[in-house]
Amino acid sequence: MNGAFARSNSSSGGSSQDKWMLLNQLMRQGRIAILALQETHYTELQAERLNGLFEGLMRVYVSPDPVSPTAARGVAFAVNLRIMRDDSVAINVHVPGRAMTLSLKRRRGSRLTVLNVYAPNVMAESVAFWNQIRQRAGEPNWVRPDLLLGDFNIVEDASDRAPARTDNSAAVQALQALLIKLGLVDGWRSRNGVARLFSYHQISSGSQSRIDRIYVSGATLSMSHSWDIRSSGIPTDHCLVSVAIADYNEPVKGLGRWRLPGALLIDNVFLTEAQKLGFEILEKVCPEGHQGREAQWRLHAYKVGVLTAARARAKKLISKWDRRLVALRKDISAVLKNLAIPAEERSAEAAILRDEESRLEQKRFQSCRDNMMIRDKIDGETISPYWLKSNGSAAVQEPIYELQVPTVPACNLILICFGLTKKLRYGTC
Template sequence: MVVLTLPDDQNPTGARGVAFALNKRLVDTCNVTRFNLLPGRALAIQLNWTNGKQLTLLNVYAPNHMPENAVFWPAVRESLTRRRAPKVDIMLGDLNMVDCALDRLPPRKDPEDAATALGSLVTGLSLIDGWRRTHPGKRSFTYLQTSTGSQSRIDRIYVHRDLFEHAGDWDIAGAGIQTDHRMPTVAVANYNEPYIGKGRWALPHALLNDAIFLGLLRDEGMLLQTRMENRPARIWLAFKQKLRDIARKRAKERIPKLDRRIRGLRPHRDT
């Protein structure tokens, strides 16, 4: 993992700051160009994609004070121009405002100045709010104000209009860490890249703490120890094959139940 950060100059250890976390196994982290736009507020990077293509991402953390928010978006555009950053393919981050009343609970519009400034940037960069375009009438939120119970979708991902048709699986999910924000996600595919198959079979993670599977594994392991004196290589291969068959059978029983439970919990998450 490679983490690229841009902290606040005035308070580098404070909460304000933006960062990209890049997986070395999936991304060419040796050839990343960064554009430090606004300290603690906006960072852009350009990285190699596939077939010679490049992808430019803009990460923003907008002020939550609305007058400051309104002047933030023109400053981002000016900094992109001044630093000669390439065309933005994806903009994401905590925007600290919404431009649609549907994205707040209770519903309300944010100040017009901030909404107009953001709209001007989005239009100028030819960006689309992909989650809202995909779910035009749906309500889902990324931030809960615990003191008031109000919610909002202030964390969003925008993609360039040319990239939107290659983007899918738009979702809002838990971040996997302790935080008061939920995380918007999207999958972006390059349809010109070579076809890659499913790869070799791997043990499903859901079985690693499954008592029934672990009991069967223990029983087979104990039995294996009594058979290893003659032809251990063949016996070891047979053990692995049997273990794989047991895991596949148990996964067919276990995973559909987990999927049904997850589907049943999603409506409660979104209310």
């Protein structure tokens, strides 16, 4: 997080704003269940006040630095109560301000354990930190984590830095000894081979690195996919690192019905096309075999036509920001893979593209926040569906296992992301 506050580039005049407000927006928009964060600079008292502010929406668990709680270090987890129940989470602090574990209750009694770390920058301290975690891992009450994620401040391979260089051997060996003891592997590297993509860009020197990583157990790796590194939209110099993990104890859930995006309901082009389709179908001759059911045939034909037109129009209405972000990410990947370009030029060009991606993501994120503020000023004090939804506590929906067909295999997705905001998110497949 690089602290709890950030300067805003919005129309508010660049005033200071709480990053937790931005994180709450990120959790709501991205349907994020758990965020793991580093360098929070937040105290337990501040967390209690924050929990009172977001009561029923979000709960924060922090482990502040014992020496400088508001000026250095600090790790935390944020739980999205819109998605999951608070009583399904257990927290354990291993190193104050540096390492803490979240144990998440999953379906049918299984649990997922996530170890969140913020490793020291000083290599001697880094060696001691990894050795301390390894000693804790040998204690009787230690629960082996399924995932180890966070800001490691070192890389295992020189290719994870640009310009390429190796890190302190003692610190790397201490980390590797811990990984061997826990039985964890670098998931992104396992899935992407020799590909290069960086999560941290140091503006002062221009160097880049993949110091933000997710390590997973062998069983978890076999259920993982969609590994990604991208900008978060929140003011930070770190990217989001994410992975989707299947939960095979979860009942099967369908994708639901496709519905018209809200933007189409006020789009004149689509509304004109829908009206035109209606007149055309009224003039069509009903095919043979549908005599006596002309009305049903015309309704079905109209619904199919409107659905086709809506999907085609929705693709054209994709935000220019979204299209540019997709293009930038493809360009970044292409530049890093182009070995015909010298390494220094390749790194410099990728850094420029990454900066543009970060600025664009923040601009889009802030624009969405500004729109929400305008909506809140208009409807925030009016008894309406918006007001009721904003001020009510969403009930977490629990599946009814008795309705499940026994022969159908179950699969649901958990998405774990981190960077500025190290996060865990639920989805459905």
